[in-house]
Each structure stands twice: as structure tokens, then as C-alpha cells.
Amino acid sequence: MNIHEYQAKELLKSYGVPTPIGGVAYSDAQAAQVAEEIGGERWVVKAQIHAGGRGKAGGVKVVDTIEAVRKTTDSLIGTHLVTHQTGPEGSVVQRVWIEQASQIKKEYYLGLVIDRGTQRITIIASSEGGMDIEEVAKATPEKIIKEVVDPAIGLRDFQCRKVATAIGLKGKLMPQAVKLIKSLYRCLRDRDALQAEINPLAVVTLGEEEKLMVLDAKFNFDDNALYRQKAITEMRDLAEEDPKEVEASGHGLNYIALDGNIGCIVNGAGLAMASLDAITLHGGRPANFLDVGGGASPEKVTNACRIVLEDPNVKAILVNIFAGINRCDWIALGLIQACNALQIKVPLIVRLAGTNVEEGRKILAESGLKFITAENLDAAAAKAVAIVKG
Numbered sequence: 001m002n003i004h005e006y007q008a009k010e011l012l013k014s015y016g017v018p019t020p021i022g023g024v025a026y027s028d029a030q031a032a033q034v035a036e037e038i039g040g041e042r043w044v045v046k047a048q049i050h051a052g053g054r055g056k057a058g059g060v061k062v063v064d065t066i067e068a069v070r071k072t073t074d075s076l077i078g079t080h081l082v083t084h085q086t087g088p089e090g091s092v093v094q095r096v097w098i099e100q101a102s103q104i105k106k107e108y109y110l111g112l113v114i115d116r117g118t119q120r121i122t123i124i125a126s127s128e129g130g131m132d133i134e135e136v137a138k139a140t141p142e143k144i145i146k147e148v149v150d151p152a153i154g155l156r157d158f159q160c161r162k163v164a165t166a167i168g169l170k171g172k173l174m175p176q177a178v179k180l181i182k183s184l185y186r187c188l189r190d191r192d193a194l195q196a197e198i199n200p201l202a203v204v205t206l207g208e209e210e211k212l213m214v215l216d217a218k219f220n221f222d223d224n225a226l227y228r229q230k231a232i233t234e235m236r237d238l239a240e241e242d243p244k245e246v247e248a249s250g251h252g253l254n255y256i257a258l259d260g261n262i263g264c265i266v267n268g269a270g271l272a273m274a275s276l277d278a279i280t281l282h283g284g285r286p287a288n289f290l291d292v293g294g295g296a297s298p299e300k301v302t303n304a305c306r307i308v309l310e311d312p313n314v315k316a317i318l319v320n321i322f323a324g325i326n327r328c329d330w331i332a333l334g335l336i337q338a339c340n341a342l343q344i345k346v347p348l349i350v351r352l353a354g355t356n357v358e359e360g361r362k363i364l365a366e367s368g369l370k371f372i373t374a375e376n377l378d379a380a381a382a383k384a385v386a387i388v389k390g
């Protein structure tokens with residue numbers, strides 16, 4: 001689960017991490033009011049969408065009058081902001097974050113990720129902040145600093161100093177960097193985040209002083225831990241998620257929309273991935289990933305069909321079930337129920353194997369409905385691809 005920048009900043013603030021003074025606004029009038037309240041002479045108006053790359057896309061504007069805060073907010077709210085991370089349809093801006101503009105001296109990158117390779121929380125930092133970290137990693141990999149945290153020991157001060165030194169922070173900024181990195185680490189651990197990214201982390205000037213400040217923050221939380229993270233779960237913005245994915249999760253289905261035209265209904269995440277691969281191997285393009293899980297009832301299968309068919313691109317559905325905990329007869333009943341209830345017009349290619357397979361096949365054959373059956377995944381994928389290609 002992702003959250004908005006303003007939520008990330010409020011969260012970080014509660015961990016003592018310095019962020020600029022600001023407030024969220026849902027309208028131009030509210031934005032002007034927030035700017036008045038926070039005071040100052042320059043403000044940053046930032047479109048709140050889950051995707052990054054807003055700066056380059058015109059979603060981050062620095063202005064110096066309250067009137068400009070109002071106008072900029074008006075021009076952003078309600079628009080589809082398209083960034084290199086949103087896809088061509090963009091994300092609708094429903095609110096903006098207004099903050100006091102900072103006097104930026106230099107921008108850095110600071111991230112914490114759970115590295116699957118080492119199975120450890122890893123600090124990633126760079127002196128080249130503000131821009132795409134992927135670009136920095138490609139063009140100048142030596143400018144990416146990594147520090148691995150031993151879970152049995154936790155993050156030590158010397159590691160924070162090592163990272164800070166490597167990206168060029170020194171003097172009075174050093175203790176600030178140590179405190180900030182440790183707070184970020186504590187936040188990530190406490191809140192079951194998988195990833196926290198601060199880009200830019202900036203050195204800003206406040207009169208004579210120099211201060212480290214978080215100017216942008218992104219978090220990704222572990223969905224499997226949300227049950228014990230009430231405050232985080234409340235930050236969920238369903239408008240930012242695919243409505244089909246939200247509906248599917250409500251039915252205990254794991255659905256992820258893709259951009260092809262062959263819908264997929266499979267049991268088990270591994271088999272679902274293999275099914276996508278098989279379709280691709282035969283020259284087709286899957287419309288979705290969908291794992292119905294174990295013990296899929298006829299109702300669950302019907303819901304799965306309905307969600308898959310909500311995607312107008314779907315020209316055929318591949319059903320691939322290798323039943324262990326599942327029962328092929330239940331799947332077959334579910335498919336018949338779905339065909340009748342949903343008036344399914346697209347061809348269904350069905351591959352059943354495992355528990356009660358004979359019964360399942362019999363139910364399909366005697367249903368009077370036109371199912372295209374296949375003996376194995378490879379044959380089923382080949383048939384599905386041949387059908388959509390006409």
C-alpha cells in the first residue's frame with residue numbers, strides 16, 4: 001500500500017524528522033487559507049498523487065503570492081496529471097499540499113528498502129538527489145551508496161555517519177543526518193514499511209543556519225501487515241488504486257490489471273505467473289493476473305469472472321486450475337453459474353487438473369454451454385492465443 005506525500009510527511013514529523021511547515025488543501029480557497037496560516041513569502045504547491053515525477057510533469061510549483069497559490073491549486077485540482085510513473089491516463093489530482101518554500105542549497109537521495117537479495121534492510125543514498133535515482137544508478141553507479149543493516153544488531157550510529165560522509169554531509173549536518181537516518185529506520189520498522197524514499201533530502205538555508213530537511217517522501221507498506229497497522233490503513237486512498245483490484249481484494253481474490261486481452265483465472269500465485277508466461281510465450285498478451293486461491297467456491301469463481309470481464313479489452317478467458325485444496329467440480333459449477341449470471345460472450349478456455357477432475361469435466365460437458373477444454377497449460381495457452389488472434 002502506498003500513501004501520499006503529505007501523509008508521509010505527517011508520519012515522518014511524528015518521528016521527529018524535519019519537514020517544511022505545510023498543510024493539505026482540497027480547493028483553491030482552502031489552499032489560500034493554508035498559505036496564509038503557514039505564513040512566509042514563498043510557497044510550494046504540490047499535486048498529491050501516488051506517482052513520482054510530478055516535478056517534471058508540472059505538478060510542483062513554487063509561487064510567491066497567495067493569489068498564485070490559489071490559481072495554481074485551481075489549475076491542478078481535478079486534472080489528470082501524467083508523469084513517467086502514472087501511465088498515459090495519469091492520476092486525478094484531488095488535493096494539493098502547500099508548504100513554505102525552502103531555500104535549497106543541495107539535494108540528496110535517501111532511501112531504505114528491504115533488499116530481497118541480502119534479506120536485509122538496506123540504506124541507499126546519493127549526493128545526486130532530486131532526480132531519477134534509476135538514472136543515477138545507470139549513468140553513475142559509483143554515486144549510489146549502499147549500507148546493509150544487520151537485523152540482529154540494528155542500525156548503528158557509525159553506519160549513519162558512514163553513509164552521510166559518503167554523500168558529502170559534514171560538520172553540523174552530520175549529527176542531523178545521523179538522527180534523521182535513525183528516525184527513518186525506526187519509522188520503517190515500527191510501521192511495517194517495505195520501502196521509504198526521500199528524494200530530495202535537502203540542505204536548506206535558514207538565515208545563517210544550514211539544516212537537513214525532507215522535501216519529498218514516499219512510503220510503501222507491507223499489505224500483509226496492515227491488519228496490525230490501523231493508523232497506516234486509514235491513510236489508504238482507494239481512488240489511487242485500480243477499482244477492480246479493490247473489489248477483488250474484498251472478495252478474497254488477488255487481481256492485478258495488465259494491458260493485454262486474454263483474461264486469466266488461476267489458482268495459486270505461482271501457477272498464475274506461469275500462465276501469464278505461457279500466454280506470452282505463445283505470442284499473446286494477458287489482461288490480468290488473478291489468483292482465486294485455495295478452496296474457491298462457485299461464488300468466488302463467479303466474482304472472478306465478473307472482475308475479469310469488467311476490463312473491456314478481454315477477448316477470451318483462460319481458466320487454469322490445478323486443484324489440490326480446490327475442487328474441480330466446484331470450479332466447474334462456478335463457471336456455469338458465471339456464464340448464466342453474466343451472459344458471458346467471450347470464449348472460455350478451461351484447463352482442469354487435480355481433485356475431482358473427472359467430475360469437473362463431466363459437469364462442463366453436460367452443461368450445454370460451449371467451453372473450450374485443454375489437457376494442459378501449454379495447450380490451453382496456445383488455444384487462447386489462437387482464438388484472440390482470430
Ligand code: GDP
Pocket residue numbers: 020044046051052053054055056060062099100101102103104107129130131199200215216
Ligand atoms: P517529484 O517530482 O514527484 O519527485 O516531486 P518533488 O517533491 O521531489 O519535487 C520535485 C522538485 O521540486 C524537487 O527536486 C525540488 O527541486 C523542487 N521542490 C520541491 N519542494 C520544494 C521546495 O520546498 N522549495 C523549492 N525551492 N523547491 C522545491
Ligand code: MN
Pocket residue numbers: 052053130199200216
Ligand atoms: Mn521527489
